[in-house]
Amino acid sequence: MSDSTTTERPGKGTVFVRTEICKGCSFCIDFCPTDCLAFSKDFNPKGYHFPVLQTPEACTGCDLCGLYCPDFAIYGERWKDLDERKAKRPAALPTPVAKAWPAQVPTAAEPAGVLTGLHFIDGDHAACEGAIAAGCRFVAGYPITPSTEIVERFALRIPTVGGVFIQMEDELASSIAVQGAAWGGKKTLSVTSGPGFSLMMEHIGLAIMTETPGVWVDVQRGGPSTGLPTLPAQSDMMQARWGSHGDYEIIALVPNSPQECFDLMIKAFNLSEIYRTPVMFMMDEVVGHMVERVEIPAPEQIQIIPRKFTSKSKAEYRSFATTPDDLVPEMTKAGEGYRIHVTGLTHDERGYPAMNSATQDKLVRRLINKIRDHADDLVDIIEDYVDDAEIIVVSYGITSRIAKSAVEDARQRGIKVGHLRPRILWPFPGGRMRELAKRVKTFIMPELNMGQMVIELERAVKGSAEVISIPHAGGSVHEPEAILKKIVEVSQ
Amino acid sequence: MTTNTAPELLRDIDTVNPVMPYLRQERIPHIWCPSCGIGTTVNCFTRALTESGMDLDQIAVVSGIGCTGRVAGYMNLDSFHTTHGRAIPFATGLKLANPKLKVVVYSGDGDLTAIGGNHFVHAARRNMDLMIVCVNNFTYGMTGGQVAPTTPIGAKQTTMPFGNFEQPLNLPFLADACGAVYVARWTVFHVRQLAKAMLEGLRKKGFVFIEAISPCPTLYSRRNKRGDGIDELKYYKQNSLVKNGANTQEVGLTFDGKIVVGKFVDRERPTWLDAMNDHFKQSIGPHYSPYGG
Numbered sequence: 001m002s003d004s005t006t007t008e009r010p011g012k013g014t015v016f017v018r019t020e021i022c023k024g025c026s027f028c029i030d031f032c033p034t035d036c037l038a039f040s041k042d043f044n045p046k047g048y049h050f051p052v053l054q055t056p057e058a059c060t061g062c063d064l065c066g067l068y069c070p071d072f073a074i075y076g077e078r079w080k081d082l083d084e085r086k087a088k089r090p091a092a093l094p095t096p097v098a099k100a101w102p103a104q105v106p107t108a109a110e111p112a113g114v115l116t117g118l119h120f121i122d123g124d125h126a127a128c129e130g131a132i133a134a135g136c137r138f139v140a141g142y143p144i145t146p147s148t149e150i151v152e153r154f155a156l157r158i159p160t161v162g163g164v165f166i167q168m169e170d171e172l173a174s175s176i177a178v179q180g181a182a183w184g185g186k187k188t189l190s191v192t193s194g195p196g197f198s199l200m201m202e203h204i205g206l207a208i209m210t211e212t213p214g215v216w217v218d219v220q221r222g223g224p225s226t227g228l229p230t231l232p233a234q235s236d237m238m239q240a241r242w243g244s245h246g247d248y249e250i251i252a253l254v255p256n257s258p259q260e261c262f263d264l265m266i267k268a269f270n271l272s273e274i275y276r277t278p279v280m281f282m283m284d285e286v287v288g289h290m291v292e293r294v295e296i297p298a299p300e301q302i303q304i305i306p307r308k309f310t311s312k313s314k315a316e317y318r319s320f321a322t323t324p325d326d327l328v329p330e331m332t333k334a335g336e337g338y339r340i341h342v343t344g345l346t347h348d349e350r351g352y353p354a355m356n357s358a359t360q361d362k363l364v365r366r367l368i369n370k371i372r373d374h375a376d377d378l379v380d381i382i383e384d385y386v387d388d389a390e391i392i393v394v395s396y397g398i399t400s401r402i403a404k405s406a407v408e409d410a411r412q413r414g415i416k417v418g419h420l421r422p423r424i425l426w427p428f429p430g431g432r433m434r435e436l437a438k439r440v441k442t443f444i445m446p447e448l449n450m451g452q453m454v455i456e457l458e459r460a461v462k463g464s465a466e467v468i469s470i471p472h473a474g475g476s477v478h479e480p481e482a483i484l485k486k487i488v489e490v491s492q
Numbered sequence: 493m494t495t496n497t498a499p500e501l502l503r504d505i506d507t508v509n510p511v512m513p514y515l516r517q518e519r520i521p522h523i524w525c526p527s528c529g530i531g532t533t534v535n536c537f538t539r540a541l542t543e544s545g546m547d548l549d550q551i552a553v554v555s556g557i558g559c560t561g562r563v564a565g566y567m568n569l570d571s572f573h574t575t576h577g578r579a580i581p582f583a584t585g586l587k588l589a590n591p592k593l594k595v596v597v598y599s600g601d602g603d604l605t606a607i608g609g610n611h612f613v614h615a616a617r618r619n620m621d622l623m624i625v626c627v628n629n630f631t632y633g634m635t636g637g638q639v640a641p642t643t644p645i646g647a648k649q650t651t652m653p654f655g656n657f658e659q660p661l662n663l664p665f666l667a668d669a670c671g672a673v674y675v676a677r678w679t680v681f682h683v684r685q686l687a688k689a690m691l692e693g694l695r696k697k698g699f700v701f702i703e704a705i706s707p708c709p710t711l712y713s714r715r716n717k718r719g720d721g722i723d724e725l726k727y728y729k730q731n732s733l734v735k736n737g738a739n740t741q742e743v744g745l746t747f748d749g750k751i752v753v754g755k756f757v758d759r760e761r762p763t764w765l766d767a768m769n770d771h772f773k774q775s776i777g778p779h780y781s782p783y784g785g
Binding site: 021023027030066067068069070071072075159160164166168172174183185186188336343345353 | 509510511512515516519520521522524525526527528529530531532534535536539549550552554564565568569570571572573574575577578580581582583584585586587588589590592593610611613614680681683684687720721722725726764768772776779780781783785
């Protein structure tokens, strides 16, 4: 039906209705100041009666109907305004312009953040310096022993570097504030220990799903629950891998000294940008609180991977689109005119929710494969005395320092034993372990937990070598003698 | 397209409806039930955006989870649909990373004040420069009508099958007590006032809290024999008392009582970021260059 036309103009204005999206709530009809609307006798395809202009001569085009309509199905306009708008209508929309962002090529560190020189600091402080050197300019944290020194140092350092520290109300808040900041364009760090790490789990999932880069530090302490706040453990290693719900892959780095807290922190930030994914930085209480010599290089000697911002125009850019050669989408940030949508729901290439198994399959496979396909690039193992080894001790973090001394003692006794220290624990470097299992008789794995990463080791060697765990519930570290004893026992 | 408008005007419809340029049109129709009020609040928000004359590229919408949490996904702005209850801390990070952005948190009563209650309290305390739009429909709509921290005493919900016996939160009082600089409440019947409050909120610096009372016809109204969305709007019309500057302690809501609406609080207080910059300027001196993003 045609209530209003440009030629017949009975009232001061008119209404326009997209009948197919009307849900028949009657808000427009009931609150029309001139009572000019009524329900049609017809149904729309969804089965709703929609409004029609019953008394066109009464319509003023006031658009109160439009303001009430919860379905965006109706609006009103004065004839006068309509004519003016039509006269003013631009001939064409402006052409979208591409942003000129640099490509993702390594650069030097920003000098403002780099305290070049020799320092005598603990692992927590060194980790903080690593983050600042890596370009981190936003930290949200919540105090928790034994990680607090990292945020304390950041709070002290960042005002003169140019960035923000905010102590949030809890770890749930800090682990998502960093994601807001990442979408605001910052490199971010969140820091915690056991109980706080548990609270952060949901947001690891969000960061995975929305491909939000950032580094998450867990200075591990004894658990479960409040456990041993001031004493070490390595018992969150499986939590780092599997703690959030759903299927995903994770990257986790494990330093064993304050120097590595600095060096590997930069690597963690770089990996986070390369793979557009949260990276776990798994320290422990001893590494966090151990004071040692730390050498911070000159800014130009520090290689920084910048964010992979898109250079596409708004019209071409799809926030979560990738190519078969590169499973990592280009990023953007809020405020650049791209009008992005980011959701934790299963989403399509535009970031729009699309809840069906096909989209889920495509998305989850890509999120997993962008890391699995690069597992070989993510191998970082320090190997000692491995060439002729019949026994290999595999250890990481603080435990690796004790294990290495035990291995050296055993070598002096003539035992052919080697030491393997993965610095990237997730993805687990199973390939190298499998390769060695062809000639190695026994793997020994001491950990400050009741046997977590040893499960991965067993899975990797698939029975072709013996795998022995030396568990420790945490609270202290292994005695070197305990490891040595096991090496001697196995060698006989 | 089916329409009852003259054919020569059809081509204008998508672009002319004042709300349409603000929406991701390919996602319409939305998921909200017939006579749900969330869409009406979105209309008001778009009118406020138009009036504000702000650069839309500099506005971001952050939502949590739930029916109102879907607002972010329909807005043609930079938009973030985060986790349940955590829209405010996400928005805090976004705002601090880029203070030039106007960050609007648009979410429901359960999301913002139950699971997200702690964040709400602390963002208000800090006077974080965020505009919070809380669509209060007294229930958890998306999960099927469970009791919310706003459900009035006596109202039936699936997890309060014999009627709610818990004291509900008085949200304007909560926001006021925590230090919000702007606190208003309107219902979706008060579309013009709600749009005006949103405009004022967009222009205000600091923690702005706007409560929009809205019907959940499917899971609150019908279940409590209050009729449909339109009946709720009529109820709001008849039972609202406009009291600008009202003492927020006295604006708590009951199942069938009056609804005090109006602008309750409008005051000045330094935002978190302004306070930080001022503080560091004083304590660090010339070595400090004010942070601006």
